[in-house]
Amino acid sequence: xxxxxxxxxxxxxxxxxxxxxxxxxxxxxxxxxxxxxxxxxxxxxxxxxxxxxxxxxxxxxxxxxxxxxxxxxxxxxxxxxxxxxxxxxxxxxxxxxxxxxxxxxxxxxxxxxxxxxxxxxxxxxxxxxxxxxxxxxxxxxxxxxxxxxxxxxxxxxxxxxxxxxxxxxxxxxxxxxxxxxxxxxxxxxxxxxxxxxxxxxxxxxxxxxxxxxxxxxxxxxxxxxxxxxxxxxxxxxxxxxxxxxxxxxxxxxxxxxxxxxxxxxxxxxxxxxxxxxxxxxxxxxxxxxxxxxxxxxxxxxxxxxxxxxxxxxxxxxxxxxxxxxxxxxxxxxxxxxxxxxxxxxxxxxxxxxxxxxxxxxxxxxxxxxxxxxxxxxxxxxxxxxxxxxxxxxxxxxxxxxxxxxxxxxxxxxxxxxxxxxxxxxxxxxxxxxxxxxxxxxxxxxxxxxxxxxxxxxxxxxxxxxxxxxxxxxxxxxxxxxxxxxxxxxxxxxxxxxxxxxxxxxxxxxxxxxxxxxx
Amino acid sequence: xxxxxxxxxxxxxxxxxxxxxxxxxxxxxxxxxxxxxxxxxxxxxxxxxxxxxxxxxxxxxxxxxxxxxxxxxxxxxxxxxxxxxxxxxxxxxxxxxxxxxxxxxxxxxxxxxxxxxxxxxxxxxxxxxxxxxxxxxxxxxxxxxxxxxxxxxxxxxxxxxxxxxxxxxxxxxxxxxxxxxxxxxxxxxxxxxxxxxxxxxxxxxxxxxxxxxxxxxxxxxxxxxxxxxxxxxxxxxxxx
Numbered sequence: 001x002x003x004x005x006x007x008x009x010x011x012x013x014x015x016x017x018x019x020x021x022x023x024x025x026x027x028x029x030x031x032x033x034x035x036x037x038x039x040x041x042x043x044x045x046x047x048x049x050x051x052x053x054x055x056x057x058x059x060x061x062x063x064x065x066x067x068x069x070x071x072x073x074x075x076x077x078x079x080x081x082x083x084x085x086x087x088x089x090x091x092x093x094x095x096x097x098x099x100x101x102x103x104x105x106x107x108x109x110x111x112x113x114x115x116x117x118x119x120x121x122x123x124x125x126x127x128x129x130x131x132x133x134x135x136x137x138x139x140x141x142x143x144x145x146x147x148x149x150x151x152x153x154x155x156x157x158x159x160x161x162x163x164x165x166x167x168x169x170x171x172x173x174x175x176x177x178x179x180x181x182x183x184x185x186x187x188x189x190x191x192x193x194x195x196x197x198x199x200x201x202x203x204x205x206x207x208x209x210x211x212x213x214x215x216x217x218x219x220x221x222x223x224x225x226x227x228x229x230x231x232x233x234x235x236x237x238x239x240x241x242x243x244x245x246x247x248x249x250x251x252x253x254x255x256x257x258x259x260x261x262x263x264x265x266x267x268x269x270x271x272x273x274x275x276x277x278x279x280x281x282x283x284x285x286x287x288x289x290x291x292x293x294x295x296x297x298x299x300x301x302x303x304x305x306x307x308x309x310x311x312x313x314x315x316x317x318x319x320x321x322x323x324x325x326x327x328x329x330x331x332x333x334x335x336x337x338x339x340x341x342x343x344x345x346x347x348x349x350x351x352x353x354x355x356x357x358x359x360x361x362x363x364x365x366x367x368x369x370x371x372x373x374x375x376x377x378x379x380x381x382x383x384x385x386x387x388x389x390x391x392x393x394x395x396x397x398x399x400x401x402x403x404x405x406x407x408x409x410x411x412x413x414x415x416x417x418x419x420x421x422x423x424x425x426x427x428x429x430x431x432x433x434x435x436x437x438x439x440x441x442x443x444x445x446x447x448x449x450x451x452x453x454x455x456x457x458x459x460x461x462x463x464x465x466x467x468x469x470x471x472x473x474x475x476x477x478x479x480x481x482x483x484x485x486x487x488x489x490x491x492x493x494x495x496x497x498x499x500x501x502x503x504x505x506x507x508x509x510x511x512x513x514x515x516x517x518x
Numbered sequence: 519x520x521x522x523x524x525x526x527x528x529x530x531x532x533x534x535x536x537x538x539x540x541x542x543x544x545x546x547x548x549x550x551x552x553x554x555x556x557x558x559x560x561x562x563x564x565x566x567x568x569x570x571x572x573x574x575x576x577x578x579x580x581x582x583x584x585x586x587x588x589x590x591x592x593x594x595x596x597x598x599x600x601x602x603x604x605x606x607x608x609x610x611x612x613x614x615x616x617x618x619x620x621x622x623x624x625x626x627x628x629x630x631x632x633x634x635x636x637x638x639x640x641x642x643x644x645x646x647x648x649x650x651x652x653x654x655x656x657x658x659x660x661x662x663x664x665x666x667x668x669x670x671x672x673x674x675x676x677x678x679x680x681x682x683x684x685x686x687x688x689x690x691x692x693x694x695x696x697x698x699x700x701x702x703x704x705x706x707x708x709x710x711x712x713x714x715x716x717x718x719x720x721x722x723x724x725x726x727x728x729x730x731x732x733x734x735x736x737x738x739x740x741x742x743x744x745x746x747x748x749x750x751x752x753x754x755x756x757x758x
Contacts, residue, residue, distance in 0.1 A: 100633050
């Protein structure tokens, strides 16, 4: 009665309906059932169904389908039995279903282990890409906090009118040059404004062996802080005499200087500088403790010292000798201008009032910047570069995932036998799907965790070096929120990539059934 | 049909199957396999043997007719129900590559119990645990070397692998063992011994044996012999 139409494989709903409409089971004899076999529910229903007993309570889905089947034809008359809605057998079945899923995870693991060399290489690519993906992010975060740390304790930085970022860079970070100076008068007036707790003058322009020389006062060591902690002297004392110098930790370490060393400053900041202030050396009086900030990379001398060694300079060249200090009136060593100054306020609430006062100062055009705000501006300037970095590391992760995909796809064909074996022992196509997806996820999780572990190891290994050279403090620790998100993203991406082999294997297993291709 | 008989382990009736846009490949009036019986189904290649196996396994659906496995209707069940019925009621034994080479012998034998709760239950009922059931079967099949159950299946000889596969087909007492040329990878000596073992274990297990082969020399030992070409009313042009 049934003209052969198309073959039925794993039936879709439509097929299911079609089939039931097409042909009806004939007279299968019922027989007593074992209790709680998993197929029981199915079987009972099926067993009953050949009989044409009307009006049996039916299970959940597609009542129309059921009715259609019964109407279509049901030859023999075994009476139908009413069905329980959910039997203990079903409960057992559900539990064991969970068992088959955990079996799949273990089968996936064993299968991966048997291919551990190729699989290991794949994990390695994922691992390295994750290390890079997380590491770049971590360094960026750390750089940001390091930058913020460097300027802590300073409420405002005041200099000649300039872009806030520029002002911040040449004062706090020793990058670039000031174009204009601030007059001594303006500095003095600013220091007497209401709400101002302290000011620290900064005078730039000279260098020593490539390190910047900062002319300042003892107030610098007193008020400037790093990460909320005051600067401390590791050796010696602060300024005592006009020609005294205090070294940042890096300067002392790299040049091998100790207290008592006599150093010559160079005029200007160029690294190879023919113009030396060699007529008047400075004496190292103290060495600062390391801070992991740009403070470590400068030579500090007294403001008067800077003034004194420039007494005999006119228009960029040295003329004659520096007069002996005791022959000079005290005001001769008072600078006429400085490069910038730091301001500490009695209350942070006064920041905007002071800033407004500076902007409106009539004597000369000045800027007062908040270091934190200027840093934000700096980050937004660097946003494009950061995006490029993100794109690059994401591309590396993508490469790792493509490698994973290649490995999973390459073995798919030869593994059709395994799939047929699994089908034969009762696995459905969805089990095969799960198996392949599980493999991809295992690799993703493993690669991500190992990548994180490698990052931690690297952090531990290079942390001292990074802190010494770049002031970056990389501390191993549990992943932060952003890192969890990134790791989750990688694992999710492996899942997405794993969908392709899983779907292909699903289709294979539907097509092959239990047939093993020899 | 005589109602006094016990329910057949496997019954197929009026099966019709055709691949899309092809003439029917199979049109099989009736097959009835009683529990504990052995049937030799002779089928040269290309006569629709593996299609028939897929139909009986529920991995392919016929256009008409139906199949009952241990009394459970297979053909009208949903696909996941067919998967479960297959796992519960059928033990498979193929020509070769029966095992997952990366799993241990023991894990291979226990595999059906992970997907088929019915077989798991029967194994536990009779032996206390699935593991004990697997070890007992392996011992019956002469595979009880001290470390053998823990060895990786891929390391075994072909003959040993076939016996492991037999143990897997038999664990949890499936109603029917479907064997597809299980001896053709073995040499003549081993063939006879393997067949004898398979018979003994099926009998002890109460499982019916449907043995599909193109090697008619083996047919003598079976309760019943059928030629697929004669049974099949459709006359497929032998091509595949």
